[in-house]
Amino acid sequence: PNRLKSHSRGALIVLEGLDRCGKTSQASRLVSFLTGLGHAVEMWRFPDRTTVVGKMISSYLSNRSHLDDRAIHLLFSANRWEKRSLMEDKLRCGTTLIVDRYSYSGVAFSSAKELDLLWCKTPEKGLLAPDLVVYLDISPEKAAERGGYGGERYEQLEFQKKVAQSYHKLFDASWKIVDATLPIEEIEEQLRDVALDCLVTCQKGKSLSQLWS
Numbered sequence: 230p231n232r233l234k235s236h237s238r239g240a241l242i243v244l245e246g247l248d249r250c251g252k253t254s255q256a257s258r259l260v261s262f263l264t265g266l267g268h269a270v271e272m273w274r275f276p277d278r279t280t281v282v283g284k285m286i287s288s289y290l291s292n293r294s295h296l297d298d299r300a301i302h303l304l305f306s307a308n309r310w311e312k313r314s315l316m317e318d319k320l321r322c323g324t325t326l327i328v329d330r331y332s333y334s335g336v337a338f339s340s341a342k343e344l345d346l347l348w349c350k351t352p353e354k355g356l357l358a359p360d361l362v363v364y365l366d367i368s369p370e371k372a373a374e375r376g377g378y379g380g381e382r383y384e385q386l387e388f389q390k391k392v393a394q395s396y397h398k399l400f401d402a403s404w405k406i407v408d409a410t411l412p413i414e415e416i417e418e419q420l421r422d423v424a425l426d427c428l429v430t431c432q433k434g435k436s437l438s439q440l441w442s
């Protein structure tokens with residue numbers, strides 16, 4: 230492998246989308262691909278349900294507890310903050326992170342509950358900004374047809390329609406929007422291409438920046 234790689238930072242690549250859009254399996258395929266090329270790569274996901282905060286979130290999502298909309302918003306945010314320094318260390322040491330959901334889920338899901346958009350973004354300010362955001366685009370109806378909604382709190386068609394609208398408000402020209410209804414291998418191919426471009430940009434010295442500016 231290339232000696233230069235160990236001197237450059239890793240890339241922060243985020244996958245976003247509605248529930249059942251296929252992010253999780255695409256994230257793991259991408260990790261295998263990049264690992265196979267000799268890159269240091271880890272798959273992360275938010276919420277990270279293994280921490281104390283993550284367990285509170287998991288309990289909320291499975292309807293075992295009930296929390297005020299703003300309280301749960303802040304817990305999701307805290308769950309990203311508690312991983313921030315580790316995230317930065319990994320990236321600076323050259324590890325690329327493929328992250329299944331991030332701050333955009335935080336803003337899209339909470340603002341779908343009609344919380345103020347700016348209020349939703351504020352606690353997220355200062356988290357690391359991704360180098361690449363891939364949105365796996367699927368209509369709420371098609372996602373629901375895929376079945377396997379696990380019965381968690383947000384996995385309902387009417388709510389997912391609102392989440393889709395919220396995501397659309399967050400779309401930015403820098404996002405890569407991929408049609409999530411294409412065959413799995415085609416999606417995988419598109420992700421490989423954009424991820425490799427992103428790695429090159431980071432290796433050339435692109436600096437880390439912060440949300441939401």
Ligand code: DGP
Pocket residue numbers: 248275276290301302305306329330331332334335336338339381383384
């Ligand atoms: P997942 O483990 O990817 O299935 O995500 C669990 C659920 O929580 C899913 O419906 C998306 C939602 N979610 C993920 N991140 C956030 C967040 O930061 N805020 C809110 N309100 N919901 C989130």
Ligand code: NA
Pocket residue numbers: 248249381384
């Ligand atoms: Na889910």
Ligand code: NA
Pocket residue numbers: 249252253329
């Ligand atoms: Na998922």
